[in-house]
Amino acid sequence: MSNKYNNLLKEVAAKYASIILNDAKIKSLTSINSAEYLYDSFVEISKLPLEKKLPLKWKLITVKENICTKTNLTTAASNMLKDYNSPFDASIVESLKKAGGIILGKTNMDEFAMGVKSENNLFGRTVNPVVKDSNYDVGGSSGGAAAAIAADICYASVGSDTGGSIRLPAAYVGCVGFKPSFGRISRYGMLAFANSFDTVGIAANNVKGVTKVFNVLDHPDINDSTCLTKEARYFVKEQHKKLSRKPIKIGIPIDWNVSETHPNVLDKWNEFISLLKSNGYLVQEIQLPISLYANSVYSTMAYAEATSNLAKYNTIAFGNCLDEKFEEEIISSTARSFFLGDEVKKRLLLGAYSLARMNSSDLFSKARYVRRAIQLEFNKNFFLPSFSVDDPRGDIDFIVTPSFFNSSQPIETPSSYSHLSDTMLVPANMAGIPSVSIPFGTLNNGLPMGIQIMAQYLNDEDLLSFAGQFA
Amino acid sequence: MPFLKPSKVSLKRILQGNPPKPIGLTEYGHLLRLVGLREADSKEENERTILKLNEGIIQMHAIERLDTSFIKEPFRTLNHAINAESLPSLPDQEPWNVFQNAKKRDGQYFAVYSKLKDDSSNESPNKQ
Secondary structure, eight states: OOOOOOOOHHHHHHHHHHHHHHHHHOEEEEEOOOHHHHHHHHHHTHHHHHHHTTOOOOOOEEEEEOOHHHOSOTTOOOOOTTTOOOOSOOOOHHHHHTTEEEEEEOOSSSGOOOOOOOTTTTTOOOOOTTTTSSSOOOSSSSSHHHHHHTTSSSEEEEESSSSSSSHHHHHTTSSSEEEEOTTSOOTTBBBOOOOTOEEEEEEEESHHHHHHHHHHHOOOTOOOOOOOOOOHHHHHHHHHHHOOOOSOEEEGGGGGOOTTSSHHHHHHHHHHHHHHHHOOOOEEOOOOOOOGHHHHHHHHHHHHHHHHHHHOSSSSSSOOOOOOOOOHHHHOOOOOOOOOOOHHHHHHHHHHHHSSSHHHHIIIIIHHHHHHHHHHHTTTTTTSSSSOEEEEESBBEEEESSSOOOOOOBSSSTTTTGGGGTTTTTTHHHHOOOOEEEEEEEEEESSSEEEEEOOOOOHHHHHHHHTTOOO | OSSSOOOOOOOOHHHHSSSSOOHHHHHHHHHHHTTTOOOSSSSHHHHHHHHHHHHHHHHHHGGGGGGOOOOOOOOOOOSTTTSSSSOOOOOOOOOGGGHHTTTSSSHHHHHHHHHHHHHHSSSSSSOO
């Protein structure tokens, strides 16, 4: 018994040192639990009965900085919440612990999950661990989550995905990033960015790891009214069994092949298509023209929702505050201006523009109709029904695209396409459908290539099963 | 033969759409008040922010060129699968049937009203 725990202690110490060393340069973590905490967690789990099901037994898991944990601060990478101690664990954190997972710490992100750089004033910027001798972009907003996986810091990482937040970083660093269907996983305890877009995201080295975590988190939650009920899950599962078919048909949206796609990316996309054909899958062209406007819809709707959600950080009920004594209104506006970063401020202002009386009836309303058109566009192509709206059906099982237009770039390189970097990924958030980014070799520059696979709403299991054949 | 060939269609050009009227200092100040923020201390910083906002506004207005006349209803947040479960609900009560529906209940108020009505109907026509 003593030898057993001595060996465990040595293993924990060695792992802890490795984590500290690996994270020193890339800054994937914002906080890390102590070695004593990890050791105690290992011991506590080892004392549980062997017959108890612990699918994540002793697995080190990291959690994005915008997900509430009792053991670590939950700052959302913002000075506005830099001292916030959550009094509760998010539902997903509780589920991870019950499954035997050990929460290693929190991962870096863009402030309030707004951005594509994983940079903030509180913790600095996460860099791509794949590139050893230079600072390359890791993408965002869950760049810390993906970087932690790529640096072998943890087994899996749980983040959020509002518009490609987990998938883009995963694609940049060469790991798997998965966004489940809207409503599959509870969001209780995840700080809201845009309520109609937010989903929990999962990153791991392979699809098997993602699937394992997904199965732990995929359950109803009474605390989240948008989480799919038990009855609905059962109904959908039964319907999918009835509608199961072969051969599997893959759709390639040819209108997503735009001039911004790097030639190497296009070559790898074609290479993956050839791989699909050689494995017996039927590949056919499809059209998704309205989905190209997903970024515009995202800007209009998500920023508006964010403006509403962040209104509560007014230093009266929530948020940091200044020491000086000012009138209430001055305190609020001064503190918000002081503590919020530039990117967040810009998005809040754009959200206010979208909702302004002169625009809301034209712009915001139009965005809702375009979003519905995007949803219809996907439903008309998928063979399975969406079970959410009664739309005509198509003949496609999965849709395959690149995850990005170009690979990770040096941080110092100015880019006029940064606001389009997640164009391939945002449409899945529009329609609420599941999407996964899997690594597919490397580009000519040696950096990872990401392939995105999408499936019909609530068909997450089949998507992961299909993707697991390649990653 | 590759499945896809290099494209000449530019996404950036697609998303530019019809540039709207850019916002100026007045509109910027209004937006700041709406979100509870203050102007930056320097004029240059304010101008940079306005420039970024106008770039974002151009992207937002790109959707105006799309024809959505075939869409009957706007997007609704996904939450429950249709036909998955049905919740018990009371039958609809139309305003003009309010008294008829009330008879199905035993509420005190309506019971009193019914009693008064019954008493009134029992009065003799020769009472006066």
